[in-house]
Amino acid sequence: MTQVATIADSYAEQFGRFKQQTALPGALASLRDEAFSCFERLGFPTTRLEDWRFTNVAPIAETAFVAQVAQSEGTDHTRLDFDALHLPRLGGPELVFVNGTFAPALSTTDGLPAGARARSLATVLAKHDVDDEDGAEAVASRLGQLARIESRAFTALNTAFLRDGAVIEVPPGVVVETPIHLLFVTRSHTASVLSQPRVLLVAGENSQVRVVESHAGDGETPYLSNTVTEIVAGDHAGVDHYTLVREADAACRVGSLHASLGRASNFSSHTISLGGAFVRNEASVVLGGEGAACTLNGLYLANGRQLVDNQTTIDHAQPHCDSHELYKGILDGRSRGVFNGKIIVRLDAQKTDAKQSNKALLLSEDAQVTSKPQLEIFADDVKCTHGATVGQLDEDSLFYLRSRALSHEQARQLLIHAFAADLLGHIKVEAIRRQLDALLLERLPVGGA
Amino acid sequence: MLEVRDLHAKAGDRQILNGIDLTVNAGEIHAIMGPNGSGKSTLAGVLAGRNGIEVTAGSATFQGNDLFALEPEERARAGVFLAFQYPVEIPGVNNAYLLKAALNEVRKYRGEPELDAMDFMTLIREQMKLLEMDDSLLTRPVNAGFSGGEKKRNEIFQLAVLEPSLAILDETDSGLDIDALKIVAGGVNAMRSPDRAMVLVTHYQRLLNYIVPDFVHVLSGGRIVKSGGKELALELEDRGYGWIETEPAAV
Structure with missing residues (x-):
């Protein structure tokens, strides 16, 4: 109790200092106050909450993380070792953030078509008081619209310390051909860093854009990367989004x-x-216009004592929308996987077509997975299917491959790769797909101890 | 090449093989025939190293080495090939990828340089024609969605590419129509060579019309109860297996 109280005090004290140091436009200033009181009221989630039943946040709740506020942090890292951080090289526009702070020296917007913008949130907000040529008002008014703070402690915490992140705006009709890479690197060598970047992506009507968020880190000190991404896809827009989690052990x-x-x-x-030792990915999509389509795919590899928790919510609010969801996990060691897939079909959402599938491959006796589909259907003329499977590598397949001269290890890797093959096929960014191909065929990553 | 002596083996809790003796020399084709449940597939499986079969007594040497001391992949590299009765479907593994990986493992073992994709394609062209393999079968996942005939042809295609010293064909004829049987038999016959031995495991004599064996053995109750030349197969076709089972074992 004492420890928890101390940690709560630590956040309150940090928030007080943060407010002094970081000015925000009026509306956002009150949003962050509200967010911090939400966070204080909610506290870190416990396993008594339905959405956290299988995931114990003790590793986070019991650590006194230090919210990163200083602008200087990060700018002195002139080079990033992509290979050491296992990051793909995409070769297009790239915004780099170190401990949540934009690093202009490491970033480039070369390759963006006319009209499209990729900027740091801090830069956008800093101009707010001067004039509104840069659309700071519009950005400010969007923040927090989708990521609600009232019932989500981590979103509230991120919003309370709102400061920097990426803002991507694609005007109507504009097609961004090369993927935009947002790279969030957390370096936690001494203190337990709390990095909380924010991403806002607004894709105008009939625009197209592909965004890759890479989250990586190094150092042995545990850190917390608590990120919030809000995406608004206009009518007829096409948005292809990747979240690549390669956090430190x-x-x-x-x-x-x-x-x-x-x-x-x-x-x-x-x-x-x-x-990452503790990875929780939440994705929540509202199909808010007729005929919208959404694909939510997920792949995770876990080893050691890693925990990977994927929570998805797909809200069919309008008729004639399709959603396809496929999550696959490959678990070794004593790792754990959690999947919770919620699909809501509102009364008006007739002709909904929703498919959900969750598959796990367990490579060891001690790995565990929990899968929970949750369908709430209020319309009557809909197609909704869901399925979950958990299995091991097939012995007959292993023998077949070994009888064709492949070593046990090769046969195993080939079957692991095969398990993920359909998901890999959907990945349109070649650098990511190549990296995954190699990773799955060669070895499993050594996860957190 | 292959010497099996007094081989006893269990599959699960059941004793299946009860003292098999078999000598196969280079250049020879042996047919192992027998009714269902006589132990034919267990014999094929134990030689290739299938899991779930336990050798309880006896030995098998292949080119002078203790076969049972080798892992399945070591046997494959050394030149033992099993054509499966039920080839396994492996979605997500490309057929050509597997074959190239297999061939390169075998080549490494033989001290030959590994092949790149181009050389590999050149090398397999001839065998593809021989087995009438369509290009699409190469790019598809291993056996996934293949017809019964395509699966068996794929097995013999692998055999032709890997060029083992000892090929064990487990019920390769089962489920094949006459056209497919002719293609498969043509592939096997093309592989006949003074350096290579083959063991055909089959229930029916029909396959032996197309692949003529040097020796025929009849398996019953986990033992070879009768051995003879190719004419023994015809006799079995005429008289069935009943008369063999009632005769005293001939070794």
Whole structure:
């Protein structure tokens, strides 16, 4: 109790200092006050909450993380070792953030078509008081619209310390051909860093964009990367989003993604979790326009004592919308996987077509997975299917491959790769797919101890 | 090449093989025939190293080495090939990828350089034609969605590419129509060579019309109860297996 009280005090004290140091436009200033009181009221979630039943946040709740406020942090890292951080090289526009702070020297917007913008949130907000040529008002008014703070402690915490992150705006009709890479690196060598970047992506009507969020880190000190992404896809827009989690072995991550889809828009999200001791990915999509389509895919590899928890909510609010959801986990060691897939079909959402599938491959006796589909259907003319499977590598397949001269290890890797093959096929960013191919065929990553 | 002596083996809790003796020399084709449940597939499986079969007594040497001391992949590299009765479907593993990986493992073992994708394609062209393999079968996942005939042809295609010293064909004829049987038999016959031995495991004599064996053995109750030349197969076709089972064992 004392410890928890101390940690609560620590956040209150940090928030007080943060407010002094970081000015925000009026509306956002009150949002962050509200957010912090939500966080104080909610506290960290406990396993008594339905959405946290299988995930104990003790590693986060019992650590005194230090929220990163200083602007200087991060700018002195002139080089990032992509290979050491296992990051893909995409070769297009790239915004780099170190401990949640934009690092302009490491970033480039080369390759963005006219009209499209990729900026740091701090830069946008800093201009707010001067004039509104840069649309700071619009950005400010969008923040927190999808990622609600009232019942989500981690979103409230992120919002309370709102400061920096990425803002991507694609005007109507604009097609961004090369993927935009947002790279969040947490370096936690001494203190237990709390990095809380924010992402806002607004894709205008009939625009197209592909965004890759890479989350990586190094250092042995546990850190918490608590990220919030809000995506607004306009009517007929196409948004293809990737979340690549390659956090350090000792790291905790809570990431929530919120998307709102306009009429006949198409949104896909691929969440690939490969590293971190505690990884919680939340994705919540509202199909808010008729004929919208959404694909939520997820792949995770866990080893050691890693925990990977994927929570998804797909809200069919309008008729004629499709959703396809496929999550697959490969678990070794004593790792644990959690999948909770909620699908809501509102009364008006007739002709909904929703498919959900969750599969897990257990490579050891001690690995565990919990799968929970949750369907809430209020309309009557809909198609909704869900399925979950848990299995081991097939002995007959292993023998077949070994009888064809492949070593036990090769045969195993080939079957592991095969398990994920359909998901890999959906990944349109070649650098990511190649990296995953190699990773799955060669070895499993060594996870957190 | 292969010497099996007094081999006893269990599959699960059941004793299946009860003292098999079999000598196969290079250049020979042996047919192992017998009714269902006589132990034919267990014999094929134990030689290739199938899991779930336990050798309880006896020995098998392949080219002078203790076969049972080798892992399945070591047997494959050393030149033992099993054509499966039920080839396993492996969705997500590309057929050509597997074959290239297999061939390169075998080549490594033989001290030959590994092949790249181009050389590999050149090398397999001829065998593809021989087995009438369509290009699409290469790019599809291993056996996934293949017809029964395509699966068996794929097995013999692998055999032709890997060029083992000892090929064990487990019920390769089962489920094949006459056209497919002719293609498969043509593939096997093309592989006949003075350096290579083959063991055909089959229930029916029909396959032996197309692949003529040097020796025929009849398996019953986990033992070879009769051995002879190719004419023994015809006799079995005429008289069935009943008369063999009632005769005293001939070794």
